[in-house]
Amino acid sequence: MSEATNSVRFVLDGTIVEAQGKRRTTTVLDYLREEMHRTGTKEGCAEGDCGACVVLVGELNAGGTAINYVPSNSCMQLLPSLDGKSVKTVESLKSKDGTLHPIQQGMVDCFGSQCGFCTPGIVMSLTGLVQTNACPSRAQINDALSGNLCRCTGYKPIIDATLKACQRPAAELKINDTADVALLKQIARDSEPTVGLDGQIITQPVVRTKKGSEFVSPSTVDEVATYLTKHPQATLLAGSTEIGLQVNKQFSRPQHIVYLGNVAELKAVKDSKDAWSIGAATPLAVVETLVAKAYADFAEVIRRFGSPPIRSTATLAGNIANGSPIGDTMPCLMALGATLVLRAGEKTRKVALDAFYTGMKASVLQAGEFIVSIELPKPKAGQVFRAHKISKRFDQDISATCAAMRYELVGGKLKNVQIAYNGMAPSPCRAPKIEAVIEGKAPADVRAADIDAAITASFPARDGLRATWAYRSLVARNLLMQFVEESVEKEVA
Ligand SMILES: Cc1cc2nc3c(=O)[nH]c(=O)nc-3n(C[C@H](O)[C@H](O)[C@H](O)COP(=O)(O)OP(=O)(O)OC[C@H]3O[C@@H](n4cnc5c(N)ncnc54)[C@H](O)[C@@H]3O)c2cc1C
Numbered sequence: 435m436s437e438a439t440n441s442v443r444f445v446l447d448g449t450i451v452e453a454q455g456k457r458r459t460t461t462v463l464d465y466l467r468e469e470m471h472r473t474g475t476k477e478g479c480a481e482g483d484c485g486a487c488v489v490l491v492g493e494l495n496a497g498g499t500a501i502n503y504v505p506s507n508s509c510m511q512l513l514p515s516l517d518g519k520s521v522k523t524v525e526s527l528k529s530k531d532g533t534l535h536p537i538q539q540g541m542v543d544c545f546g547s548q549c550g551f552c553t554p555g556i557v558m559s560l561t562g563l564v565q566t567n568a569c570p571s572r573a574q575i576n577d578a579l580s581g582n583l584c585r586c587t588g589y590k591p592i593i594d595a596t597l598k599a600c601q602r603p604a605a606e607l608k609i610n611d612t613a614d615v616a617l618l619k620q621i622a623r624d625s626e627p628t629v630g631l632d633g634q635i636i637t638q639p640v641v642r643t644k645k646g647s648e649f650v651s652p653s654t655v656d657e658v659a660t661y662l663t664k665h666p667q668a669t670l671l672a673g674s675t676e677i678g679l680q681v682n683k684q685f686s687r688p689q690h691i692v693y694l695g696n697v698a699e700l701k702a703v704k705d706s707k708d709a710w711s712i713g714a715a716t717p718l719a720v721v722e723t724l725v726a727k728a729y730a731d732f733a734e735v736i737r738r739f740g741s742p743p744i745r746s747t748a749t750l751a752g753n754i755a756n757g758s759p760i761g762d763t764m765p766c767l768m769a770l771g772a773t774l775v776l777r778a779g780e781k782t783r784k785v786a787l788d789a790f791y792t793g794m795k796a797s798v799l800q801a802g803e804f805i806v807s808i809e810l811p812k813p814k815a816g817q818v819f820r821a822h823k824i825s826k827r828f829d830q831d832i833s834a835t836c837a838a839m840r841y842e843l844v845g846g847k848l849k850n851v852q853i854a855y856n857g858m859a860p861s862p863c864r865a866p867k868i869e870a871v872i873e874g875k876a877p878a879d880v881r882a883a884d885i886d887a888a889i890t891a892s893f894p895a896r897d898g899l900r901a902t903w904a905y906r907s908l909v910a911r912n913l914l915m916q917f918v919e920e921s922v923e924k925e926v927a
């Protein structure tokens with residue numbers, strides 16, 4: 435066992451913190467509050483909804499010259515995943531001479547806080563925003579705040595505070611982290627696994643308990659595959675927005691946890707002529723930017739997925755593997771014909787996403803098998819893609835249903851129609867009977883009654899917590915009718 439075992443090292447404001455003897459499921463929030471006495475960071479819901487716990491997690495940029503920060507719900511992140519990274523809390527922002535960060539000062543000047551419980555999380559979300567966007571629009575500020583609940587102040591003074599802060603020079607908005615860069619290099623995790631004399635990969639745990647439970651953080655896909663061959667029941671951890679819930683709310687304590695966030699290959703996007711190969715651990719915020727031009731509706735569905743702290747950590751493969759019936763990225767990916775690359779041991783296979791699910795939260799994934807990448811075709815000439823998510827609240831809410839449709843309009847007829855939904859069946863799925871109703875027709879000839887009949891023939895009628903069947907089936911039809919009606923404007927010359 436190496437000396438580093440059972441020791442999580444991260445940078446906090448110019449100091450390397452070495453957290454020893456902690457559990458593999460200790461949350462970042464609990465450690466910050468209970469051990470570091472950073473009690474500005476609050477626990478509200480412990481499930482990613484309120485934002486009281488938002489901190490900024492930093493990693494060195496590719497050149498090793500600066501730190502990139504993402505907002506993160508510390509209530510759901512497991513402490514060992516912080517190994518090799520840096521963290522900033524609300525206490526990090528005030529200068530030694532007592533000067534507040536412009537966002538903090540703006541909150542004071544614009545009366546942005548009343549009871550104050552939400553304030554540290556709000557300040558961290560906004561400070562995160564201005565690290566990459568020193569001149570945000572009102573809409574961008576609203577989006578940055580979509581995961582922060584304030585029940586007493588109201589958002590106008592908070593937005594005003596941000597706009598006021600952004601009148602200051604951009605350099606003043608930057609977090610002071612010059613001392614942290616060198617320290618991050620010092621604690622950087624190895625980019626290659628340890629190899630034994632016989633050529634076997636040896637995975638050193640970040641945390642291992644006396645009873646043999648462990649948290650490992652592999653650095654290559656081979657290392658993940660080798661570890662899963664030995665421990666096929668191990669729990670894969672990516673963005674932790676689902677696993678974190680299981681830890682907090684169901685008291686889940688997986689014996690072996692394999693963190694994917696340090697596998698560079700799983701976070702890379704490979705670009706070829708016809709497709710993108712998106713590494714399984716790519717955060718949704720990165721996917722949103724990737725698809726923004728080619729598939730604007732897909733990007734908008736992602737923009738309405740959770741909140742910025744959720745999207746900056748939650749991954750595409752985590753959404754797929756989680757297999758929720760109302761998972762939001764799957765209708766888009768299915769309608770676009772995405773394929774998954776799966777690996778178990780040395781073996782790799784490809785499975786079309788629309789053949790991946792076998793039931794409610796069930797898939798063809800075997801024990802020890804994992805998603806390596808998602809292959810997403812690029813748009814072909816003349817192809818149109820539409821998608822829209824229906825939920826009770828516009829932001830930070832779960833779908834009643836999300837519909838996605840791709841097609842071409844050739845000679846006035848809808849061709850190569852592919853449709854997929856979430857919320858209509860035990861898993862997200864394609865809708866071949868509805869596709870058949872639309873395929874080959876002129877938009878004006880597509881009748882709502884035929885789509886209704888195909889919906890009835892395709893899905894079991896069931897009321898759910900978030901919507902009745904009557905509502906779901908109605909919006910499922912209306913979304914398609916809207917896509918079809920608008921298709922007239924999209925005919926290729
Ligand atoms: C506040 C909040 C808001 C949310 N909003 C939405 C929303 O709007 N829409 C929506 O669809 N979902 C939403 N979710 C659900 C969740 O965020 C997503 O399912 C997310 O994509 C999960 O990804 P993750 O990387 O965080 O997964 P994790 O929590 O790390 O893992 C989820 C599951 O996937 C498995 N897994 C991860 N990576 C792999 C891999 N490479 N191969 C095989 N298995 C793997 C894990 O073992 C686990 O079973 C929300 C969750 C929260 C807490």
Ligand code: FES
Nearest residue numbers: 478479480485509
């Ligand atoms: S405590 Fe509510 S989001 Fe973390």
Ligand code: FES
Nearest residue numbers: 548549550584585
């Ligand atoms: S100031 Fe009280 S919840 Fe926001």
